[in-house]
Amino acid sequence: MTALDLSSPVAVVGTGTMGQGIAQVALVAGHPVRLYDTAPGRAREAAAAIGARLDRLVEKGRLDATARDAARARLAPAEALAELADCGLVVEAVVERLDVKQRLFGELEDVVDEDCLLATNTSSLSVTAIGGALRHPGRFLGLHFFNPAPLLPLVEVVSGFATDVTSATRAYETARAWGKTPVACADTPGFIVNRIARPFYAEAFAVYEAQAADPATIDAVLRESGGFRMGAFELTDLIGQDVNEAVTHSVWQAFFQDVRFTPSLAQRRLVESGRLGRKAGHGWYDHGEGAEKPEPHTADKEQPPAYVLAEGDLGPAAELLALIREAGIQVRTEDGDEDGHLELPGGGQLVLADGQTSV
Ligand SMILES: NC(=O)c1ccc[n+]([C@@H]2O[C@H](COP(=O)([O-])OP(=O)(O)OC[C@H]3O[C@@H](n4cnc5c(N)ncnc54)[C@H](O)[C@@H]3O)[C@@H](O)[C@H]2O)c1
Incomplete structure (x- = not known):
């Protein structure tokens, strides 16, 4: 099973934070991309915002100007769902509400071909529930991108109860062809x-x-x-x-x-x-203008011990010995020490033994 052909248009429905990022990924990969949003003017604004991001990629030398111009020419806002009729994949990134997503996919099914992949970017709803009422639920699945989608490689390819293997594989291969790291998973709450x-x-x-x-x-x-x-x-x-x-x-x-x-x-x-x-402007922390981030509370510095005794097989804790030496503290082994324990200035003892550290 191969990835979606690059000549096949990809539609992104819902052009907010995630929709814009996903559209940019499909666009830079080489697909014609259509943008649709119910908020008046939003799809057009999204196209402009994606164009501006492509400009920045050119400025940073990550995209050449010819590729940017070609990508811009492949990007088009749509005024109505009917304009998505020839798409090979529709990725939905609208508001996180089951009723809204269900209604949207019902409408999309009336518009696109039977073999068009339908995908939701839902973070927390059940893929099975969203696709439950579709006439052809086998081509419906989750394609869960992470924010910011152009930068983060992981994509969860979520198979609902009715998703067929062919569709899941095609979506997986498509995400891979887009330079992502797809992970197949089942439709369980929160996915992985x-x-x-x-x-x-x-x-x-x-x-x-x-x-x-x-x-x-x-x-x-x-x-x-x-x-x-x-x-x-x-x-x-x-x-x-x-x-x-x-x-x-x-x-x-x-x-x-x-x-x-x-x-x-x-x-x-x-x-x-x-x-x-x-x-x-505020949450756990104050993010207001000029606000300073609070410092963590750290313990007061103690006098270091004269030496540290290492006993037995330390396992992964053996790496600590290099750090202890680096800090200028002598490390002794059992053979070189008579009573096996070291008195610290504060009265405690520091022993590294059998993979454990105790003070
Ligand atoms: N923001 C994140 O970090 C993140 C990460 C992964 C997944 N998600 C998921 O992606 C989806 C979108 O999240 P977002 O943060 O991009 O939201 P957002 O609020 O930034 O954008 C949602 C867009 O959808 C449009 N919209 C609403 N109903 C619509 C409809 N019926 N048809 C067409 N457009 C419609 C809105 O006008 C808006 O532009 C949600 O399902 C969310 O759970 C979000």
Whole structure:
């Protein structure tokens, strides 16, 4: 099964944040792209915004001017759904409401050919439910891009209950041909990424609610020890507390209110008070003009021990020895030490033994 032919037009319905990004991806890959939005003038504005982004790519040397001009010529806003009749793929990125999406796909089915792939970019609704009423649900599936779609490679290719293998494979190969990293998955709440991400946010918010640490400290730990690009508080301020909470709520409901996915009361208060994150000027953090980000609370520096004793097979903790030496602290092994433990100035002992560190 091959990817969608490049001569086949791709339609994007709903030309907000995600629709514009997805349209840009299909356009740069080489397809003619049609944009449709119910808000008057929105599709035209989206075409202009995509054009401006292509200009910036040219300025940065990531796209040549001839390719930009050809891409612009392939991009067209549509005034009516009927103009999408010859498309080989329609990707929907409208408001996250089941009734709106169901109605839209019903209308689209009356317009496009039977072999046109129909895809939803839903983050949290059931693909099976959206496509439930279609006459030909076999060609319906989820194509879940991440924001910003032109930059983030992952695309979840979601098969609903009725999606046929041919359609899922064709969508998968198309996403790959567009330079994305597609991942096939089944239609379960939150798919893969949004499900796995829920405990990341929930646990950070629970730590805060238990007054164990403040957002800046928890974020610093997640970034610096967890290796995440952003902590849960700064990331949800970027996403929007309302958007993030809505996905959590939806996954929680879809799992029959499983406690693992329980929404956060602290986040609820942010949403209720309009503290939606960067877009509102404040969320967990103040994003107002000139606002300074709070510093994490860190422990006072202690006197380093005279030496560290390494006992037995340290496993992955063996890497710590290089860091300890780098810090100018002597490392001794069991053979070179009589009682096996080291007294620290504060009265504690520091022993690295069998993969564990204890102080
Ligand atoms: N924003 C994200 O980070 C993100 C990430 C992945 C998936 N999604 C999903 O993508 C979809 C769109 O999200 P967004 O953030 O781009 O929304 P958005 O609000 O930026 O854009 C939605 C657009 O859809 C249009 N629209 C509404 N109803 C329509 C209809 N019936 N027909 C045509 N156009 C219609 C609106 O006028 C608007 O321009 C949602 O399903 C969302 O869950 C969002």
